[in-house]
Amino acid sequence: MKAVLSVCALLMLGGCATEGQSNPPWLALTDSSCAKLSGDQELSMNLADDMAKEGKLHASLANLQSLPERYAQVQLRKARIYRQLGRPEAGPLYQGLLSTCLSAEGNHGLGQLAAGAGDNALAVSYLERAAQMAPTDDKIRNDLGVVYLNQLQLDKARFEFLTALELKQSDSLAALNLVTLLIYQDQWSEAAELVTRAQLSPEQVSDAQARAQALKTQARPTSNQVAAIK
Template identity: 40%
Template sequence: MIGLLSLALGGCANLGPLGGNQVGQACSENLGQSVELQLNLAREMLDNGRAHAALANLDMLPQDSLEVRESRALALRRIGDPRALVEYRNLLNTCKAAEAHHGLGQIAMRGGNTVRAEEELGEAARLRPTDSAFRNDLGYALMRSGALERARFEFITAMELDDHDKLSATNLLSLLYLQDDDRQAKSLIQSVGLSADQVRAARDQADSLRPAAHAPVQPESVSYVDEPRDTPHADSMASAPAEARDAKLLVNAR
C-alpha cells in the first residue's frame, strides 16, 4: 500500500573502557541483570512522561555505561535542561553517535535553528538509515525549511520502515496540505487509516507552517520518543548557543 503511495506521490572512534565499537555500530555492553532491570524501568518512565523520576533512577546506575549516558541525555532533554547538549556531544565519538546527532538535531529544531537541525538529523539518518524515527524527524526539519520533495521522501521512507506508527503518515498529510494536494491527501487518509484527530492535527500543523515556516517549534511539538510534558528550563534553553530546548514533531503522539 505504501509502495503505491510512493509512486502516486512522486515520489566509535573507539569507546573508552566499555569496548571497541565503532561510530554508528550497535553498542554491546554487559551491564548485569540488576542494572538492566533498573535501566529498563527508567526508560519506561521516560516513555510515560516521568522524566524527572527516570533521571533519579539513572543517577543510581553506572555513569560510564553508554546506555545509561544516552538515556540520561534523553531525560535531561525532556525536562529542558541545557546539560543535555553536553551529554549528547560527549557521545558523538562513540557507538551512540547516531542517537547523539539525533538528540542534537531535536534541540536545534526546538530552538528554531533548522539549518543545524537538518545537519544533525541528516547525520543521524546517515549513521542509522533504517531508523524510522530518524528519517521522520529529518523529514520534519526539511518540511519546515521548505524542502518539501526531500521531506516527502523521508516521510515515505519512515512509513515503509515502520507501518505501525502513524506519525510519519500524519506529517506526510501535513505536507500534502501545504501543497494544496487534496486529492492525494484524501487517498493517504483512506489508505493508511488516519483518525479524525490525526487529520485535524495534520491540517493544523500545515496551517501553522504556512505563514511562518521558520518559526520556533512550539512546546507541544514532539514526535515518537520525545514528548516533554514540562519544560521548567525553557527560558534558559532558548538562549543556548545554536541550539535550544528539545524538539521533534507534530503533536503528542503517545
C-alpha cells in the same frame, strides 16, 4: 514561527557530574562505554524505560542516576529525559555520545535540540549525519523530514517521510507529517487516502491542517521581504 513549528512537529514524533570532578564524566565516553550492563543494571534501566513511557520522567531519571555514569546507554536515556524536560543538561550528554557506538543517537538528539531552538540549518547537519550512520532508523528519518519541511524543502521532506513509513508502517507520526505536507501542497485526495490507511483521528487531521496553514503563512513573503528575495 519556525521554532514553534519544529517543536510541535518533533514532539509529535523521542546525570549530573560528580562533585569535585574537573570534567563531566560523559566527556570521556568512548566505545568501551558501550559494554554490556550487568543483569541488575539492565533491570534498573528497563524500569527507567517503563517509567519514561508512562510519562514519569523524574522517576525514570532518578532510577538512571543510580547507574554508573560511564555507560553510553545510560547517558542516552538521561539526555532524552532532560530534552523532554527542557533542561540544558541534554546538550552535553548528547555531545558526549559522538565518540561512542551511539554516535547516531547523539547526532539525532543534537539535531532535535537544534530544531527545537529554531536552528533548522544546524538541525539538518546533525540529522543528515545521523541518517548516514543509521539509515534504517525510522525516527531519525522522520525528524529529518520535519526539518526539511520547516525549510520548505518539500521533495526531500516527502522522501524522508515515505522512508520512515516504509521502515515502520505503523508509524502514525510519519504518516501525520506526510499528511501535513500533502495538505500544504493541496493534494487533498492523496492526503485523504493516507488518513484512511493510517487510521488517523479527526484531531490529528485538524492538527495537520493547522500546521500546513502555518507553513503557508511562513512561506508567504511580506512586503519587507520581497526586495531581499528578489
